[in-house]
Amino acid sequence: MKDELNKKIKELCEEAGSASAAAMAPRLISDLDVEYDKRVRAGMNELDAYRDVLRSVDRIRAMLNALPKDPPKDPGIRTAGSGAAGEAARIFGEDDEEDGWNPVEDFNDRMAGRKTLSFYLDKASALLWVGTSLVYFLWSLTFGGWHYTWLIFLWATLGQIILSGAEDYNKNLNIRKTMHDTASGCLWVGAVILFFLAGFGLGLWRFSWLVFLAATAAQILLGAFLGDGK
Secondary structure, three states: OHHHHHHHHHHHHHHHOOHHHHHHHHHHHHHHHHHHHHHHHOOOOHHHHHHHHHHHHHHHHHHHHHOOOOOOOOOOOOOOOOHHHHHHHHHHOOOOOOOOOOHHHHHHHHHHHHHHHHHHHHHHHHHHHHHHHHHHHHHHHHHOOHHHHOOHHHHHHHHHHHHHHHHHHHHHOOHHHHHHHHHHHHHHHHHHHHHHHHHHHHOOOOOOOHHHHHHHHHHHHHHHHHOOOO
């Protein structure tokens, strides 16, 4: 994917159609390669790292198109905020422009956000199970029904699967794999819930097992649409 990234940057510089844009290509390729490598080391897969680095491609294209089409006859002394160097500084955050994009700070902010989300997901998971246990005992002691109130833990398992899916996406940023794993987990826990509800609620123990055949068919369809999620 890094080759594709470099190819994309070269294409952008060629589209700009100026010597200044062509001169910017090595700098852009070098800096974006560094950002790509950082994302891969942080746990992103190559495709998501590629997409994340190029999420500001419109800004890069606008910067390249804004460069002078012909080199100035008397460049004189350039300041840090003028010409190709100045535009590069604004793109890569080397000056104090409010609209400058600093990829390092941007990436660090995103990593900090992922750590924060992971913290809250862990707390939500703990609260889910503590709350479920409290509801189970309070409901059972107050209204009885011990033989079926344990089903609440199956519903809590559904919630845990969703939280785990969010955590998995937060770590890997792979939406396809997350959707596959989360949907698969919810499918089978849901099948178990339907099995017991049909048995306890309707007394259909002779037929409720058929829900697992339906779940198997649904799993096959899920695999056909999402594959293994990789």
